[in-house]
Amino acid sequence: MTKYFVVIILAFGLNVQAQEDCFPILEGTTERLSNDIGYLASSKLAGREPGTEGAMLSASYISEAFSKLSLKSVTNNEYHQEFSITKEVLYDSKENSLQYKKKNYSAPVDYFPLQYSSNGVFEGKTINLNYGIRAADLGWNDYKGLKKKKLKGKIFVIDVSSPDGMHPHSKYIAFHDLGDRIDLAIKKGAKAVVFVNLKEGASDPRPKFRTIKSKGIPVVFIQNKKLAKKLLKGKKIKIKTKLEENKIKAYNIVGFLDRGAEKTVVIGAHYDHLGMGGQSSLYTGDPTIHYGADDNASGVAGMLEIARNIVAKEKEFSAYNYLFIAFSGEEMGLLGSAYYTKNIPDDVRNMAYMINLDMIGRMQENMVAINGFGTSPIWEKVIQEEGCNQLRIKTGNSGVGPSDHTSFYYLEMPVLHFFTGTHKDYHKPTDIAENINYKGEAKLISYILNLVLQMEKVGKVEFTPTAEESMDAPKFTVTLGVMPSYMFEGSGMKIDGVTEGKPASVAGLLAGDVVIQMGEVKVVDMMSYMKALSRYKKGDKVSLSYMRNGEKGTTEVQF
Numbered sequence: 001m002t003k004y005f006v007v008i009i010l011a012f013g014l015n016v017q018a019q020e021d022c023f024p025i026l027e028g029t030t031e032r033l034s035n036d037i038g039y040l041a042s043s044k045l046a047g048r049e050p051g052t053e054g055a056m057l058s059a060s061y062i063s064e065a066f067s068k069l070s071l072k073s074v075t076n077n078e079y080h081q082e083f084s085i086t087k088e089v090l091y092d093s094k095e096n097s098l099q100y101k102k103k104n105y106s107a108p109v110d111y112f113p114l115q116y117s118s119n120g121v122f123e124g125k126t127i128n129l130n131y132g133i134r135a136a137d138l139g140w141n142d143y144k145g146l147k148k149k150k151l152k153g154k155i156f157v158i159d160v161s162s163p164d165g166m167h168p169h170s171k172y173i174a175f176h177d178l179g180d181r182i183d184l185a186i187k188k189g190a191k192a193v194v195f196v197n198l199k200e201g202a203s204d205p206r207p208k209f210r211t212i213k214s215k216g217i218p219v220v221f222i223q224n225k226k227l228a229k230k231l232l233k234g235k236k237i238k239i240k241t242k243l244e245e246n247k248i249k250a251y252n253i254v255g256f257l258d259r260g261a262e263k264t265v266v267i268g269a270h271y272d273h274l275g276m277g278g279q280s281s282l283y284t285g286d287p288t289i290h291y292g293a294d295d296n297a298s299g300v301a302g303m304l305e306i307a308r309n310i311v312a313k314e315k316e317f318s319a320y321n322y323l324f325i326a327f328s329g330e331e332m333g334l335l336g337s338a339y340y341t342k343n344i345p346d347d348v349r350n351m352a353y354m355i356n357l358d359m360i361g362r363m364q365e366n367m368v369a370i371n372g373f374g375t376s377p378i379w380e381k382v383i384q385e386e387g388c389n390q391l392r393i394k395t396g397n398s399g400v401g402p403s404d405h406t407s408f409y410y411l412e413m414p415v416l417h418f419f420t421g422t423h424k425d426y427h428k429p430t431d432i433a434e435n436i437n438y439k440g441e442a443k444l445i446s447y448i449l450n451l452v453l454q455m456e457k458v459g460k461v462e463f464t465p466t467a468e469e470s471m472d473a474p475k476f477t478v479t480l481g482v483m484p485s486y487m488f489e490g491s492g493m494k495i496d497g498v499t500e501g502k503p504a505s506v507a508g509l510l511a512g513d514v515v516i517q518m519g520e521v522k523v524v525d526m527m528s529y530m531k532a533l534s535r536y537k538k539g540d541k542v543s544l545s546y547m548r549n550g551e552k553g554t555t556e557v558q559f
Contacts (some may be wrong), residue, residue: 097238260321361420363443399415414463
């Protein structure tokens, strides 16, 4: 599951219905789950990062499982749907240069090109445009009094901050985006843009990125503070920029069970993970294998076991065709599912609904979250608060979230995302097969098969759009460095995990603590927790109250 889910899964509601008997799953389920997860999360596969041997071995393993089930291939390459991923954007120091007074400054030490840059060479004189912001309604205009003749052909020097800093309560938040400021600079005659960070309240742009969003002119950021200050004073410089995309091949694995029905049900899970770590890792040590047992070997193993049951029960599952997809590139931004939904094979275009399995292997206290509840009125009839196997169900309405069901929701399809909760091992090397609750996952598979069986009796599955809950979330620029528990039913924000070296860890907070107040804000749920965070910026201190083992404690946090 992609890292940004901490601001997405916000609110769960409860739904009560009478429960049908649980589905009798095939014998040996827990053993097969153990075998599948054990292989996918083994050191041999080295974290299943797209473009690596481990990812190819994963794809082959899933393809072989589909073949054993006699699933039909609807792609041109035996279950493999190939697509390309830009792993990173490279800028060779020999092909990028910045020259001032015959001195060559090096990338990325002194400066680096930004993703907005074009490839090319430009020589000219700099001009200081302050923040490069024109906000007439707020009485601010950095271009006031500057005639186009004076600006045309110049290299604009722009500070990345704003008149009141870069924070959620800035009056100028609508003008923070660097891309918009570049667009305005180009309209004013800029032939290149140089960003600097010499004022308070802003972070430097990131030197690494995966996409190029070229604006058609050279765009760089100056890290060398001495050079940055000099360029404010109208100096002649020469800029050479060259960005190159490093592309890799990735594969969705697609298997089709053709029952001759009019409509098809999609059941999917992503099989990629973080490899040796990288930017999405929450581990602070040296690069090492991130095994991804729960995220998301558990989902793939669950999908395969559901497929085995549906194939074996032809009479019970005959009203729909079934399409099973293992997605790649999810951790990089839902890339595999996005590609699939834009390149759907002709045989399977008529889809009824989609079920997504992402992180279903660490069930605690029989609790499972089901997101997408609001995407169809039918879900209210088939999803129960007290599920079979005594499962405790929490529902979230939104069809948009940090996993592959989102791509199908945007096709206006009803979706469901099954998720058994966060934990301290999320995006860390300790997410290993030995920590999986195999009996719990087997219970959930039985529940899902029971739900799918109920859907066999349903006619048209109506789609309803949902509010994108993340859009309503308060914006914040600081973090405690904790993993919130989205399964917690009490008042406050329960901590599932604490990242070493981050503010919560420094303040002495532990996994299991429940945050109940930050400053003046009482924390009763995730929304109020984010509201509290939105009040602070880097460097601020706040008094934080929490409950630990039934006793109240207080500490001071510095962001």
